[in-house]
Amino acid sequence: MSNSYEPQLTEDKFYKIWEERGYFEVDSNKSIQEEGKNFSIMMPPPNVTGRLHIGHALTFTLQDIITRYKRMDGYKTLWQPGTDHAGIATQNVVEKQLLAEGTTKEEIGREAFLKRAWEWKAESAGIMTSQLRKMGVSPAWKRERFTMDDGLQKSVKEAFVHLYNQGLIVRGNYMVNWCTHDGALSDIEVEHEDHDGKFYHIKYPFADGSGFVEVATTRPETYFGDTAVMVHPDDERYKHLIGKKIKLPLLQREVSIIADSHVAMDFGTGVVKVTPAHDQNDYEVGKRHDLEFITVFDEKGILNEYAGEFKGLERLEARDIIMKRLYEEGFVVKIEEHKHQVGHCYRCKNIVEPYISKQWFVRSEVARKSIEKTNNGEAKFFPPHWINSYNSWMGDLRDWCISRQLWWGHQIPVFYCGDCDNEWASLKDEEHTCPKCASKNISQDPDVLDTWFSSALWPFSTLGWGNGDASMDKLFSSQDMKDFYPNSLLITGFDILFFWVARMMMMGESFVGELPFNHIYLHALVRDEHGQKMSKSKGNVIDPLDMVEKYSADILRFTLAISAAQGRDIRMSTDKLEQNRNFTNKLYNAAKFLQMNVDTFPDLKGFCVESPLGRYMLSRLNVATQEVRSCMDEYRFNDAATVLYRFLWNEFCDWGIELSKADKGSIVELGAIFKESMKLLHPFMPFITEYLYHELSGTTLEASESIMIMKYPYKTKVRTKDEARFEIIMDAIISIRRAKVLVDLANQKIEKAYVKIDNISEDEKEMMRPFIARLAKVDVVEFTNEKIPDSVSDISQMCETFIPTQSIDLTPIISKLTKQDEKLQKEIDKLSSMLNNERFVANAPEDVLVKNRELLADASDKQSKVKEQLESLQC
CATH class of the missing domain: 3.30.2320 (hypothetical protein PF0899 fold)
Known part of the structure; x- marks a missing residue:
């Protein structure tokens, strides 16, 4: 063996061998598979536009650890890989490319744009998967799927048509979250952030000229769509005004003062404008009071003719111009600073508007049975408190807006007849005649489905559900569905519990009749060493590929795993990576020591361990094996890694290796035990364990079988006497x-x-x-x-x-201890004098008093130990 382990010489080479031999595939471990033991886990499909970040690294590391463990433990194992078409993100990338070329998607047309998007997908899709390979992950790459591959396109149509025909997908004019760049968004695609805005107090004059009411608003640019002014019915200040007419400032249009209990009497002036087409709460008020719904800007946020002289201005740019005009005409009472929450598009960060638009929705009742089954314990969360968050959100669930004003994605499979107004959903790629009137004047809905609609089918669409032309009652015959649905486990970040996890739950139960997962493990965030969220602006981003290059995939994986305590954010630092580099060096040096004494070592299976030290270390291995298995079965990855660290560093290296220097006859036994421990560690550190196992066996991976498909260690006997x-x-x-x-x-x-x-x-x-x-x-x-x-x-x-x-000769030792005793006594006397001084205690800051008391206690403790040493030497 060379002087030090060089991961750059092994990692790419080993990974290529593993993949070429098919070790990641379902039947790679057939020789050790046990009847009836199946394990499946789905890779959260990363965006085709994406790059591997530290959150991905955590998710995929934990998934790989559990997959390797199950594969070695005799399970028929499927880790399903794939990528997501990422509708908005991919379209944005391609649109920017076109703009850089001096053109737009509208100029080149839909067909040419989609051709460009597919070209971009082909170029970028492999980047993320190649980065994942650098991490050493072992999904079944031969089964890789894409959310818009042919089979999954059929699956999406099957799901849509089925729900449509049941009346569970509907279309209508609803108040939606609207991004003037990206179109309609679902509730959870809106990120609410604190915003330093203003409260504008505006005079709304009575139509009879008798005065005015003062209305406070944060969005004056929408007042052109006001169709009422509202007060609380019990507000004594305004009861006499209910029913009175008001003229909108700068406009001649009159609206009425209405009463509604929605108004908060103690907020603002107690008088609010009602803009039903541009506010979610006002939308409900408008329906209750049968008010007119006036939309004042278009889909791009440009004010229309209802805004009078301000027509053509962009909504946000118009705000200051409108307020300047209102001020000039004497309609402004005052303007106050006001912090409030504003919704932003999760993709482009544009301010989101409540906007009435005709969209497609999945009815919330689709989720009802999945909620019931989850709460009946048919899916278990790790950590368990996440079920409370799940229930909190699902309890307020609204219809899910699934249509997006994009070209890239699954085009909604609904067709319209231009002659008889017929509408129908179809599994066909094209429709040529109307089934009702036989007209050929047919068009398909131009919108595409929300990316999360196809992702919600991922746990079963990837297993063949709906991928063919079979009717609904013949979709469940594939062996994959029988073996791997429900999925055994889902591992993902808590931040997509509602984006993805809850939607997979509702769709899986709805189409297959079972929840898609037995267990759901939600991990926390990876932060920097100070607990700060990583961001480019802060300059604290840790690039996992840089860490792989600098340290190794094994070190990054082990650092993430040993830090991944359930429910707690991970603080990532180079100190932790350095510590685990020392761990790999410790393992390497242990193997070197063993090989300095014996060239090769047998496998532990079938080998008789007889020496006292060998029996002891074997017993410690069995204890570690039992603990690691227990931790892994409960997804306590950090505890399993800690057990491995403790056994290999503290017990095997610090004690076992050192003790063997007094018993050379135990070296062969320790080598066999160390080889077995490499199997135990393998799911966490696949590369160095493979390397050291073969080094100590006198073989190479090229010429022999990998430990990744060998049997995982199991506890035999703990020898209490040894x-x-x-x-x-x-x-x-x-x-x-x-x-x-x-x-x-x-x-x-x-x-x-x-x-x-x-x-x-x-x-x-x-x-x-x-x-x-x-x-x-x-x-x-x-x-x-x-x-x-x-x-x-x-x-x-x-x-x-x-x-x-x-x-x-104890004289110099006693002299040194005596001097320490005298020095400590002086320090004790000084501190005691200060703390016994009533004036000092009365005037000193509390933190100074606390510090002095701590110093006194520490000095007294040290003196006690010095005196014990002196007494021992002088007796």
Whole structure:
């Protein structure tokens, strides 16, 4: 073996071999598969326009760890990969390309635009998957899907047509979230942010000229669409005005003052404008009071003829111009600073408008059974508190707006007849005649479906559901659906619980009759080392590919896993990566030490471990195996990684390797145990474990089977007697080392040490003696039942140890300790004097008092230990 492990020489090479041999596919582990054990997990399909970020790295690392574990544990395993067409994001990219070329999508037409979008997809789709390969992930790449591949396009049509024919997909004029750039958005595609805006107090004059009411609004540019002014029916200030007419400022149009309990009497002036076409709450008021709905700007946000002289202005740009005119005409009372929440498009960050538009919706009742089944325990959340968030959102669920004013995506499979106004949904790619009147004047709805509609089908569309021309009652015959639906587990970020997870739940239950997942693991965010959210503007973004290049895929994976405590954000830092680089170095050096003594090592299976140290380390491996399996089965990835770290670093390397220097006969056994532990660690660190396993076996991956399809370790026997003996050995070593520190002989070899311990046999003493002598650096270790006079001693948990002092000059040691005692006493006297001074205590800041009390307690504790040492040396 070379002096250090070089991951850049192994990772790409090993990955290529794994993939070429088909190790990631469903039947790769057929030789160890157990009947009836199936495991499936879906890759959250990354956008074809995307690049791997640290959140992706966490999701896919955890998915890969559990998949490798299940594959090695004998499960028929499917990790389904794929990518998402990302409607808005992809269209935006292609539109920008066209603009850079001096043209637009409208100029080149829909067909040419879609051709360009497919070309962009072909160019960019492989970028994310190639980046995932750098992370060492092992999905079934031969089964990779795309949300707009031929089969999934059929699946989407099947789902739409089925819901349409049941009346669960409907079209109508509704108040929707509208982005003037990207069109209609669902509720969860709107990000609400605090905004430093203004409260505009405007005079609305009475039509009879008798005065005015003062109306406060944050959106004066919409007042052209006001069709009422509203007060609370119980507001004594305004009861007498209900029914009175008002003229809108700058306009001659009259509206009435109405009463509605929606008004908050203690907010603003208690008088509010009612703009039913541009406010969600006003929309409901307008329906209750049968008000006119006046839309004052178009789909691009441009004010129309209702805005009079302001026609043609963009809505937000018009605000200051409108207010300047109102001020000039004497309609402005005052303008106040006002912080409030404003909705922004999650894609382009444009301010979103409530807007009445004809759109397609999935009725909220589609989700009813999935909510019931989830709360009946048919799907389990990890951590469990996420079911509360799920229920909170689903309890207020509204109809889901699924139409998008885009060209890239699944075009809505609804056709219209231009002659008889017939409308129908169809599974066909094209319709040529109207089924009602046989007219050929046919057109398809130009909108496409929300990207999340096709993603909501992902757990079963990827398994073949609806991919063919079969009718609905013949869709469930494929073996994949039988083996892998419901999916065993979903792992994703909590931030798409409502975007994606809840929608998969409703669609899976609706079409297959079962919830799509048995278990749902939602991980938290990856933040920087200070707990701040990563962003380019802050300059604190950690690029996972840079970390792979600098450290290795194994180190990044293990760092993410050991930090991934359920329900807690991860604080990522280079310090943690460095710590785990040290871990890989520790493993490598352990293997080097073993190979310095023996060239190759057998597999543990079928090998007889006989030496006391070998039996002890095997017992510790069994304990670790039991704990790792328990943690993995409960998705406690951080706990499993911690167990592995503890066993391999603390127990095997720090103790097992060191103890073997006193028992060379155990080296072969330790090598076999270490090889088995590489299988235990493999799901977390696939590359270095593969490398070290083959190095110690005297083979290469090119010429032999990978450990990734070998059987995962299982617990055999925990040897309590061997464990107890070595606990005594390690306790005695630590105790002697502490005693040596007292006489300044910490790293020096001494002639003799005594170990006082009861109830061990002579054979046990003989077995223990060489280990204690070697690691404690003692020529002679004697066991005793008595205290040894003229010695320094240390009392530990299981024994008491003594170092004779007759041949040790204690004078300089006693002198040094005496000086420490005197120095500490002066410090104690000073602090005590200050804290006993009533004037000081009365006037000093509380934090100063707290600090001084802490210093006094620390000094007293140190002095107590110094005095104990002096007493031990002087007795």
